[in-house]
Amino acid sequence: MGEMAEESKTRISHWADQVVKDVIDRVEQDEFLKEMVDKHGYIVYDEKTPSGKIHIGAGRGWIIHDVIAKAMRDQGLNAKFILSSDDIDPFDKMNSDLDPSYEKYLGVPFRDMPSPVDGYKSFADYYFTQCTDKFEEFGIEAEFESTGEQYANGAFNETIKIALDNADKIKEIYYRLYGDTIGSKRLPFNPICEKCGKIGTTIATEWDSEREIIKYKCMEDLVPWAKGCGYEGERSPYDGGGKFPWKVEWATKWPTKKVICEYAGKDHFTKGGSRTIAIAIANEVFNFPPPYPSTKFATGKGYEFFTVGGKKMSTSKGRGIGFVDSTQYAPAKMLRYMLVRTRPHAVIDFDPYNGNDLMLLYDRFDRTERIYYGEEKCDENTYLNSRRIYELSSIGKLWERMPPQAPLSHLAVVAQISPDLDNALEMLKASGHIEAPDDEEKEYIKDRLDFAYRWVNEFAPDQYKFTLRETPTKMSISDSERKALNELVNALESDIDARSLHDKIYEIAKGNGMKPSEFFSLCYKILIDREKGPRLASFLIMIKEQAVRLLKN
């Protein structure tokens, strides 16, 4: 760090550091916020309903929030990222993965439904844990919460009282934004029916502020997706007696959890959308400044869509891929890097099936890495930005030396010649990509080789696939071609490196009256029965003995 760290303090090159600066400026101008962060720290918050397999798009939010919290800690702030599972939301839609017996739970909170897989506390627990179990792999550091548990332990009691005492104000806000709708008429609270356990089917009909009791009805026809039991009763709204409707809940979480920053997908930030109303309720009912990127007066911008798998995946599955499956398409490390380097407001549609997307991603990552370790020169802005991207996208601690680099396309060649790690390492030594790897480096290369193998089998364009011939083939070869091949064999048998051999191949072609491209094609035909193939010089060196055998005949 040293000198550069001093400089990067005065000059902001990464979007997360800009967010941190904006938040700090805001706190400095607001006594209330100053007191809040002194007492509770900088709370970066996100939430997700575990209604089924969680889409990769939500993962973008998790990484954005993790990166912001890290950038805050880098500035010496006491910051943490809290992710809450909105597990008290009602189950409102069957999906084809579920057993039909789940239909009876429509209307019930996700946390009160059985897990579709053994070993989890509930339906909500299963789908949420599926994702959070992968957080370490993605380098996401978060504290987890259950929103249902927060209701149950009374964290929302105070805001419930305020919201219900100010129900008319909330109804007015709904009316102002949406006109005469259900929200402008109903009490802003959904109790859990004590008879049937459903939360999606109830309406609160009366709030007795003195006794702190709500009267409610469990309706048969409130929503088309679930049928209530008709029970009418009264209960305390506190300690898990129910929940706020979503938009009100969002506004109550901010003062309850002392949130200073919470992004969400851009679909929440549309004009008059859920963020707009949550801001109005936070301001007018709770007198709480809405978290960054919103202000009292403006919603700000949410983060953009993130899809993995491109059109092919989103159309075949209908709903895109889950966060938990995303690492089948690129290593977590590369996905994290992609999200850290891209501003939240830019769309990302990453398609591993699209020719070079993955190769390009690896190349960009490696370049960032070389810049970070001072192995590649660039202008100062690129330098500062690349350093920050590398620091913020790193998983675990940074290495003191630069990890070994080898392009995906090259590793794919190695993986196709030799699935055996030790042999592969020898080839990478021969091609000059590694020298004497220690165990950590071997492990690193192995991970890359594993993915390269996957890439070639599942995603790579045909031009990157080949099979090395086992035995020489009968081909008609002219005298000058024969002579050129012999010269190549001689060169290969001398102790030559890839770069010199590359020059030598051109020399040999010329010396025998051939165009270099003709000579290349001839070699590929002999070696892999194709017109084109991997970079010839380093390929020949990696398969030296086999190459000599094939070329001699």
Ligand SMILES: [Zn+2]
């Ligand atoms: Zn009921």
